[in-house]
Amino acid sequence: xxxxxxxxxxxxxxxxxxxxxxxxxxxxxxxxxxxxxxxxxxxxxxxxxxxxxxxxxxxxxxxxxxxxxxxxxxxxxxxxxxxxxxxxxxxxxxxxxxxxxxxxxxxxxxxxxxxxxxxxxxxxxxxxxxxxxxxxxxxxxxxxxxxxxxxxxxxxxxxxxxxxxxxxxxxxxxxxxxxxxxxxxxxxxxxxxxxxxxxxxxxxxxxxxxxxxxxxxxxxxxxxxxxxxxxxxxxxxxxxxxxxxxxxxxxxxxxxxxxxxxxxxxxxxxxxxxxxxxxxxxxxxxxxxxxxxxxxxxxxxxxxxxxxxxxxxxxxxxxxxxxxxxxxxxxxxxxxxxxxxxxxxxxxxxxxxxxxxxxxxxxxxx
Ligand SMILES: NC(=O)c1ccc[n+]([C@@H]2O[C@H](COP(=O)([O-])OP(=O)(O)OC[C@H]3O[C@@H](n4cnc5c(N)ncnc54)[C@H](O)[C@@H]3O)[C@@H](O)[C@H]2O)c1
Ligand SMILES: O=C(O)C[C@H](O)C(=O)O
Numbered sequence: 438x439x440x441x442x443x444x445x446x447x448x449x450x451x452x453x454x455x456x457x458x459x460x461x462x463x464x465x466x467x468x469x470x471x472x473x474x475x476x477x478x479x480x481x482x483x484x485x486x487x488x489x490x491x492x493x494x495x496x497x498x499x500x501x502x503x504x505x506x507x508x509x510x511x512x513x514x515x516x517x518x519x520x521x522x523x524x525x526x527x528x529x530x531x532x533x534x535x536x537x538x539x540x541x542x543x544x545x546x547x548x549x550x551x552x553x554x555x556x557x558x559x560x561x562x563x564x565x566x567x568x569x570x571x572x573x574x575x576x577x578x579x580x581x582x583x584x585x586x587x588x589x590x591x592x593x594x595x596x597x598x599x600x601x602x603x604x605x606x607x608x609x610x611x612x613x614x615x616x617x618x619x620x621x622x623x624x625x626x627x628x629x630x631x632x633x634x635x636x637x638x639x640x641x642x643x644x645x646x647x648x649x650x651x652x653x654x655x656x657x658x659x660x661x662x663x664x665x666x667x668x669x670x671x672x673x674x675x676x677x678x679x680x681x682x683x684x685x686x687x688x689x690x691x692x693x694x695x696x697x698x699x700x701x702x703x704x705x706x707x708x709x710x711x712x713x714x715x716x717x718x719x720x721x722x723x724x725x726x727x728x729x730x731x732x733x734x735x736x737x738x739x740x741x742x743x744x745x746x747x748x749x750x751x752x753x754x755x756x757x758x759x760x761x762x763x764x765x766x767x768x769x770x771x772x773x774x775x776x777x778x779x780x781x782x783x784x785x786x787x788x789x790x791x792x793x794x795x796x797x798x799x800x801x802x803x
Contacts, residue, residue, distance in 0.1 A: 482510060483507075483508055483509055483510025483511070483533065483534070484508055484509055484510060484511075484553040484554060484722050484725060484726075485509075485510065485511040485513070485551055485552045485553050485554075486503055486509050486511070486512055486513070486534075486552065486553065486554045486555075486556065486718070486722075487512075487513040487514075487515060487548050487549055487552045487554075487555045487556070487591075487594075488500050488503065488512070488513070488514055488515065488555075488556050488558070489515045489516075489548070489555065489556070489557045489558070489559045489583050490515075490516055490557060490558040490559025490560065490600070491514035491515055491516050491520060491523055491524075491538075491558075492514075492516035492518055492519040492520055492522070492523045493516065493558060493559070493707075494562065494704050494705075494707035495558040495599065495707045495710045495711050495714065496514075496516065496523070496558050496559075497523055497711075498707065498708055498711035498712075499556065499558060499710075499711040499714050499715060500512065500514050500523060500527050500536075501527055501530070501711075502711055502712070502715040503534070503556075503715060503718065504527050504530050504532050504534050504536060505530070505532050506534070506715065506718070506719060506722070507532075507533065508719070508722040508723070508726065509533070509534040509722070510533065510534055510535065511534060511535050511537070512527075512534045512535070512536045512537070513536075513537050513538075513539060513548045513549075513552065514527070514536060514537070514538050514539065514548075515538075515539040515540075515544070515545060515548035515549075516539075516540065516559070517540070517541055517542070518540075520538040520539055520540040520541075521538045521540055523538065524536050524537065524538025525538070542582075545583070545586045545590075546586060546589065546590050548586075549586050549587055549589075549590035549591045549594075550590045550591065551590075551591060552590075552591040552594045553591075553594055553595065553722075553725060554594060554595045554596075554597065554718060554721055554722065554725070555587055555591065555594045555595070555596050555597070556597045556599065556714060556718055557580065557583055557596065557597065557598050557599055557600055558599040558600060558710070558714065559579050559580070559583060559600055560572065560575065560576035560579045560580065560600035560601065560606075561575050561576060562601075562697075562704045562705040562707075563601070563693070563697045563704075563705045564697070564702050564704075565697055565698050565701060565702060567697075568602075568660070568661070569601040569602040569603075569604075569659070569660045569693070570602050570605070570660065570793065570796075572601050572602060573602055573605055573796065573800075576600050576601060576602070576606060577605065577606065577609055577797070577800050579600065580598065580600050580606045580609050580610060581609055581613055581800070581801060584596070584609070584610045584613040584614065585613055585617070587614075588613060588614055588616075588617035588619050589617070592614075592617070592619035593621075593624070594624065595624050595626070595721050595725065595765050596610060596624060596625050596626065597626055597628050597714065597717060597718060597721065598610055598625070598626070598627045598628060599628045599710065599714055601659070601660075602659075602660055602793060603627040603628065603629065603658065603659040603660070603736055604627075604658040604659060604660055604663060604736070604754075604789075604790055604793035604794060604797070605793045605794065605796050605797035605800070606627070606797065607625065607626075607627035607736055607737075607754055607797070608753070608754060608794045608795075608797030608798045609797040609798075609800055609801055610625055611625055611738060611754075611798075612797070612798055612800075612801035612802060613801055616801065621764075621765070622737065622738035622740055622766070623764050623765035623766040623767070624764070624765040624766075625737070625738065625765075626717075626721070626735040626736070626737055626759075626765065626766065627659065627735060627736030627737070627754070627756070628659075628713070628714055628717050628735065628736075629655065629658070629659045629664075629734055629735060629736050629756045630713035630714065630716055630717040630733065630734070630735075631692070631693075631706060631709060631710050631713040631714075632655040632659060632664050632666070632689060632692070632734070632756075633653060633654075633655045633713075633733070633734050634709060634712065634713045634716070635688075635689055635692040635709075636653035636655050636666045636685075636689045637649075637651045637652065637653050639685055639688050639689060639692075640653050640666075640668070640671055640685060643677070643681055643684075643685060644675055646673075650673065651671065651672070651673070652671070652672040653666055653667070653668065653670075653671050653689075654666070654667045654670050654734060654758050654773075655667070655689065655734055655756065656734065656749075656755065656756050656757050656758070656772060657755065657756050657783070657786040657787075657790060658736060658754075658755070658756055658786065658789075658790045658793065659736060659756065660789070660793070661690055661691075661789065662690060662782070662785045662786055662789055663786045663789050663790045663793070664689060664690045664786075665779065665782050665783060665786045666685065666686055666689045666690075667772070667773070667775065667779055668682055668685060668686070668779075669774070669775065669776045669779060670773055670774075679778075682778055686778075686782070692706075693705060693706060696709075716733075717733060717735070720733045720761055721761055721765070723761070724760075724761030724762045724763065724765070724767070725762075725763055727762070727763055730760075731760065731761040731762070732758055732759065732760050732761070732770075733758070733759065733761065734756055734757065734758050734759070735756060735757075735759050735766070736754060736755070736756040737754065737755070737756070737757065737759055737766050737769065738753060738754055739752060739753055739754060739755050739769070740753070749769060749771060749772060750772075750783075750787060751787075752787060752790055752791055752794060753794055753798075754790075754794050755790070757769050757770060757772070758770040
């Protein structure tokens with residue numbers, strides 16, 4: 438049995454590692470004290486993950502799901518509102534990760550220091566009648582500021598950008614990192630997983646299959662015609678009529694708008710996005726851990742591997758199937774054989790994508 442003085446000493450040692458306003462660790466008996474002590478020193482195995490925009494519609498369910506992820510040992514929840522409320526709530530879940538909350542710009546650096554993976558769902562969502570590009574004026578500045586913090590505090594972290602318009606916010610992040618001299622294209626990934634999740638679901642419906650059995654590669658970008666599902670490469674192998682192809686392509690490209698309209702002014706996809714973001718983050722962590730054969734679609738620099746020969750298109754960024762590993766993107770797969778319908782779609786996608794990328798680049802360079 439520990440004596441009173443020993444317990445007090447332990448509390449004093451733990452306190453030295455904790456911020457009482459942000460850390461939520463149960464301190465009851467000697468065994469829980471010991472656990473808290475180990476974790477406060479980063480003693481438990483696993484990755485350190487920060488979510489920026491953690492109190493939002495995506496941020497909250499994403500935080501909850503990341504708290505359930507067995508690869509996560511430390512979870513930092515940052516927002517400009519309600520970060521501590523969400524943190525207190527999530528910290529009561531009896532899973533392994535230690536959760537800490539950070540509120541407002543003055544705590545951004547503490548939120549980011551030492552992180553292995555940073556997920557960014559911060560920013561405003563669409564309302565009916567808006568395009569994702571209509572969010573640029575507000576979200577570009579938010580992403581820029583957050584990435585400046587990443588460059589300073591965790592330059593080696595893998596960064597998952599969710600904030601729209603992804604086709605522009607990822608180039609913004611790249612430019613910020615270049616300016617800071619820490620840009621590693623392998624570590625910056627735009628999250629297009631929701632397009633894949635939707636494509637798997639809609640294709641499975643048409644084929645009468647379980648969506649978990651279906652894999653649809655979706656390439657290009659994350660807005661309207663830039664979302665290019667490759668229905669000729671669906672697994673398991675199958676074929677579609679022209680009518681099915683047109684229906685599926687249009688439904689996948691307009692999936693976001695379908696949700697925005699159904700929510701009728703109350704925002705855009707949050708729950709399915711949190712699911713998709715966690716699926717993607719989990720893949721990034723499995724890659725970091727050294728698992729083999731982790732392949733997902735993501736919007737990445739076409740030169741992520743520093744080899745012009747690996748460039749999928751002439752554009753500087755493009756969503757492709759990528760293999761994830763210890764350094765982030767380890768391999769970018771070529772588009773593979775496209776049918777005529779997909780070749781036409783690719784040309785449309787590239788035209789729009791080029792302008793969106795350029796808009797992001799010049800926002801930082803101006
Ligand atoms: N990539 C995708 O597939 C995809 C899917 C759905 C939504 N999105 C995008 O994700 C973003 C967030 O959507 P949402 O529904 O969660 O919105 P939301 O408004 O519900 O939440 C956004 C959160 O960001 C926070 N925030 C704002 N400025 C911030 C800053 N400077 N630093 C930190 N946090 C800040 C807000 O306080 C809020 O909590 C939107 O831009 C939306 O378009 C992307
Ligand atoms: O459609 C939106 O504005 C949000 C997101 O990009 C989505 O695809 O659901």
